[in-house]
Amino acid sequence: MVVEAPEPGKLSAILFTGIEAVSRQSWRDEALQQVVREEHASLVRELLPRHGGREVKRLEDGFLLEFEGGMSAVDFGLALQRELETHNGTVAAERRVVLRVGVHVGLVVHRDGDVFGEGVNLAARIEALARPGTLYVSESVARQVEGRLASPPVRLGRGEMKNIRLPVAVYRIDPREHRGRRPFLSRMRSLLSRTPTAN
Numbered sequence: 001m002v003v004e005a006p007e008p009g010k011l012s013a014i015l016f017t018g019i020e021a022v023s024r025q026s027w028r029d030e031a032l033q034q035v036v037r038e039e040h041a042s043l044v045r046e047l048l049p050r051h052g053g054r055e056v057k058r059l060e061d062g063f064l065l066e067f068e069g070g071m072s073a074v075d076f077g078l079a080l081q082r083e084l085e086t087h088n089g090t091v092a093a094e095r096r097v098v099l100r101v102g103v104h105v106g107l108v109v110h111r112d113g114d115v116f117g118e119g120v121n122l123a124a125r126i127e128a129l130a131r132p133g134t135l136y137v138s139e140s141v142a143r144q145v146e147g148r149l150a151s152p153p154v155r156l157g158r159g160e161m162k163n164i165r166l167p168v169a170v171y172r173i174d175p176r177e178h179r180g181r182r183p184f185l186s187r188m189r190s191l192l193s194r195t196p197t198a199n
Helices: 030-051 071-089 116-130 137-143 186-196
Strands: 010-021 052-061 062-067 097-111 114-116 136-137 170-173
Touching: 010 030, 010 116, 030 052, 030 071, 030 097, 052 114, 062 071, 062 116, 062 136, 071 097, 071 136, 071 137, 071 170, 097 116, 097 137, 114 116, 116 136, 116 137, 136 137, 137 170
Parallel strands: 097 136
Antiparallel strands: 010 062, 010 097, 052 062, 097 114, 136 170
16 A cells, blocks of 8 residues: 655745624625725735735635745734725725734645645634734744834733634734834934934
8 A cells, every 4th residue: 555645844924814894784785795805805915015925815705825934924914904994094984894814834735826734724713713903823923023023922811712722822913013113203202302402
């Protein structure tokens, strides 16, 4: 009997997005659903090349994306949340949506343009746990971005996980600018403190 060798895995950052309508009632309109999904797709595809990501496949209410590392995936996720927030401010209330994002770095198997494996499954479960408007990541991602964000990832407690246990710890990353990009008021105070006073 010939036993096939397991397919070699590759370490990748897998990111899932999932959209929800702000108004549940408006989400019952199928034509409106399609408009919202297309707007989400446009935002994803506009930002993806800037962050070195790859579109693996489009899902019914989101995307499965792949990145080389956790930092680029988190960069993309935060940028996407910011763009969506801006977009929501320019459209009618019934077209506003909120986004869940989940990221995990793990071993995946590439086959026929798709990705498989525990790394993909965990990223999907993390995205499903994420509250709308947030970005949840696994511990492997949290380690990669440590010290590179304005505020550290927040480890979630049992209550926030709704008693769902995963084989990895889950963290929330707040949508703030990276360390080094100080808030506008902080920069202004710094400039004013350096301004020479008149004699």
